[in-house]
Amino acid sequence: MIPRWPRRRCLAAPLLALLVGAPGLVAAQAPPAAASCIACHGAQGEGQAAPGYPRLAGLPADYLQRQLQAYAGGMRANPIMTPLARAMSAAERDQVAAYFSALPAPARAASAAPVVAADVAELALRGRWSEGLPGCMQCHGPQGVGVGAIPPLSGQPARYLAAQLQAWQGGKRPPGPLGLMASVAARLSAADVAALANHFGTGPRAVPGPAAVEPARAVATGFVPPPLSTIPDNEFGKVVRQGLAIFEHTGTNAPAFSGNALACVNCHLDAGRLAGASPLWAAYLAYPAYRAKNGHVNTFEERMQGCFRFSMNGKAPPLGSPTLVALQSYAYWLASGARVDPNLPGRGYPKLAKPASAPDRARGEKVFAADCAFCHGPEGQGQQAGAVQVFPPLWGPRSFNWGAGMGSVANAAAFVKANMPLGRGGSLSDQDAWDVALFMDSHERPQDPRFVDSVAVTRQRFHDSPMSMYGRRVDGVLLGEQSVPAGGSTVH
Ligand code: HEC
Ligand code: HEC
Ligand code: HEC
Ligand code: HEC
Incomplete structure (x- = not known):
């Protein structure tokens, strides 16, 4: 059992912010405590590949600070670093952490194994x-x-x-x-x-050590789509690959139809392959189907148009357009060998039973701070590395709009329970998942593209459900009233 991250933010963060942000503090002025570090970690904190001394330059300050604290407290045991960390006061540890963090990241060295399997x-x-x-x-x-x-x-x-x-x-x-x-x-x-x-990594190659542990293996059940490496090398395969590229990098590869910072894969995990995260192969085999959302039988292409219009806050690509043909080809290929069945196990997000007590926003805010903000940011805005959106925004003008399926608290709770925090799906209690889903869906996001007349009329027409917060008043704000327009052409 892995303990949960303590529900407490880093106490030293304000101090670090002060040190890093202090105008007088230039990176070149090493704090005295840093003098003894550079023998191993390098004059610029660049590390040394051969003996395996890690790079410190440009690492997150709160990360470095926590590591030094862990060495000092014996939680991270190391014969070299433990005594060194213990010899420093807490203030000195914070200072060196801020100092090395502010040093520029070293230029990229060659990988230890340039030819990668x-x-x-x-x-x-x-x-x-x-x-x-x-x-x-x-x-x-x-x-x-x-x-x-x-x-x-x-x-x-x-x-x-x-x-x-x-x-x-x-x-x-x-x-x-x-x-x-x-x-x-x-x-x-x-x-x-x-x-x-x-x-x-860089420097001398690491060689496999003894297998200390038997890796935890989840049992794959039901249909397993073919590995991506077996996409055929022919004209059809080319289009399948285009579909995969659109699915994973939607804004880059379908810019005319995307209106936010999301990609299909953010909600349909593992390139649309993961059972329990609304996989594409199961969806492909479930259409044409009648949908109450628009009151007629939808083809698979039309179903994907919906995700562009709402989840991607964009525009529906025309039926038969290269974008939809590529996505459909990818979905069809993923479904190779499965039987046509709208109830294929693994389809959709596994529904979550009603919570013991009614979902609560205040409780949800606490869950968010403890279990989500680390990646999605304190304001749900997501995080980028350069231009790449690594952690997607959960609300605000760059997220899905009010018409999206994820805007239903029930859908969001189901998705979050099964898939979040990333890599620890299933670890939240059902109650926590409902509470945090309600909290997430109680924030402004782009307008519902079906908007008519007023928020009240739009709520009555399209959101008349206890699962939608659209048109509800939260902290004095009528949700939907301050939404940016749908379609988001200006907020990529
Ligand atoms: C004698 C060599 C040596 C000296 C001197 C030294 N270190 Fe280290 N340091 C290491 C080694 C080896 C490791 C990797 C330890 C491990 O595997 O946990 C390390 C790890 C670290 C880490 C963890 C890095 C990470 O990415 O998690 C930090 C932080 C660190 N050292 C800071 C310092 C500071 C600050 C000083 C000066 C006060 C210092 N070190 C002095 C050898 C040294
Ligand atoms: C913000 C999250 C999100 C994003 C981004 C997103 N989707 Fe979806 N998608 C959903 C949700 C939620 C559902 C299920 C809605 C429901 O059950 O009402 C869904 C359903 C679907 C379905 C039907 C699944 C089924 O089994 O019936 C398809 C196909 C689909 N999405 C494709 C896409 C494609 C293609 C993209 C990118 C262009 C995309 N989605 C982007 C959240 C998202
Ligand atoms: C370890 C980092 C991490 C944590 C913690 C985390 N997420 Fe995520 N989340 C991600 C990543 C990465 C994606 C996109 C997944 C992908 O593209 O494969 C994502 C996707 C999502 C999405 C769908 C995309 C969107 O922006 O709407 C929602 C909703 C979501 N997370 C909610 C949560 C909630 C609620 C929590 C807390 C219970 C949480 N996440 C915790 C990393 C994280
Ligand atoms: C779900 C998010 C997540 C994923 C996926 C992930 N990591 Fe990490 N990784 C982290 C976090 C958070 C830390 C910092 C841990 C800490 O503060 O103690 C970290 C730290 C590390 C470190 C220590 C770095 C240092 O300077 O000491 C290594 C090594 C590492 N990860 C390797 C990997 C590898 C290899 C993979 C892919 C198999 C991977 N990680 C996947 C979140 C992740």
Whole structure:
């Protein structure tokens, strides 16, 4: 059992913010305590690949501060660092953390293993969701550059990276925020650890250690779509690949039809393959179908138009357009070998039973702060690494609009329970999932594109359900009244 991240934010954060932001403090002025560090960590905090001394430059300040605290407290045991961290006062640890954090990240060094096996690249990028394992870059950002409070993997010695993963596997490093890394490491084999360390790291290669633990393996049930590496190399395969590219990078590959910072894959996880996250293969086999939302039989293409218009806050691509043909080809290919059945196990988001007590916003806000803000940001705005949206926004002008399926508290609770926090799906209680879903869906977002006359009329026409907060008053604000227009052409 991995302990939950304590419900407390980093106490030193305000102090660090002061130190980092203080106008008089130039990065070049090393605090006295830093003098003894550079022998190993390098004059610019760049680290040393051969002996495996990690890079400190440009790492998140609160991350460094927590590591020094963990060494000092013995939770992260290391014969070199523990005595060094203990010799510093708490204030000195904060100072050196702020100092190294402010140093520029070293230029990218060559990877330890420049030729990367396709399966390692896939594990690093998309993970292995059959075992509940997200891709490393889903949290560590593109090429592992680090995002917000999540440290970089790039520029670290390969052997150091391997040693850290092994430390988590052996319970020798604190589980860290939300137990995310302890849970990730538990799903890696000895061969995975070495391959990933070489993929992201620099310097001498890491070699597989003894298999200390048997990786946790979830049992895959029901239909399993074919691996992406088997997309055929022909004209059809080319279009299937285009569909995959649109699904994963919707704003880049279907800019005319996207009106927010989301991508299809943000809600349909693992490239639309994950059972319980509304997989595309199950959806493909369930249409044409009657939908109450628009009162007629919808084809699969028309169903996808809905997600563009509402979830993507964009415009529906015309039926038969290259965008929909590519997405449909990808979905059809994923469904290879499955039977036509609207009730294929794994379809949709598993419905969540009614909570014991009515969903509550104040409780939901606490769940959000403890379990979601770390990635989605304190204002639900998401986080980017450069131009890449690593953690998607949950509300506000860059998120899904009021007409989207995720705007239903029941849908959101079901999605969150099964899939969030990323990589720890199923860990929230049902009550927490309902509460946080209500909190998330009680914030402004782009207008419902079906808007007519007024918020009240629009609510009555399209949101007349206890599961929609549209047109409800929250903290004095009538939700829907301050929405930016739907279609979001100005807020990519
Ligand atoms: C004799 C070499 C040596 C010296 C001197 C040294 N370190 Fe380290 N440091 C290491 C090694 C080795 C590790 C990796 C330990 C592990 O595996 O946990 C490390 C790890 C760290 C980490 C964790 C990095 C991460 O990415 O999690 C921090 C932070 C750190 N050192 C800070 C410092 C500071 C601050 C000083 C100066 C007060 C210092 N070190 C001095 C060798 C050294
Ligand atoms: C769900 C989010 C998430 C995923 C996915 C993830 N990580 Fe992490 N990783 C973190 C967090 C958070 C930390 C910081 C842990 C801490 O503060 O103790 C971290 C830290 C690390 C560190 C320690 C870095 C250092 O400087 O000591 C390594 C190594 C690492 N991750 C490797 C990986 C690898 C390899 C993968 C892919 C198999 C991966 N991570 C996937 C969230 C994630
Ligand atoms: C903000 C989250 C979100 C995004 C982004 C999103 N969807 Fe959806 N999608 C949903 C939800 C929620 C449902 C289920 C709605 C319901 O049951 O009423 C759904 C349903 C679907 C379905 C029907 C599933 C079924 O089994 O009937 C398809 C197909 C689909 N989405 C495709 C897409 C495509 C293609 C994109 C990108 C263009 C996309 N979605 C973007 C949330 C999202
Ligand atoms: C470890 C980081 C992390 C944590 C913690 C986390 N999420 Fe997410 N969340 C993600 C990522 C990454 C995605 C996109 C998944 C993808 O593209 O594969 C996502 C997607 C989502 C989405 C769908 C996309 C959108 O923007 O609407 C919702 C809703 C969501 N998360 C809600 C939550 C809630 C609620 C919590 C807290 C209970 C939470 N998440 C905790 C990383 C995280």
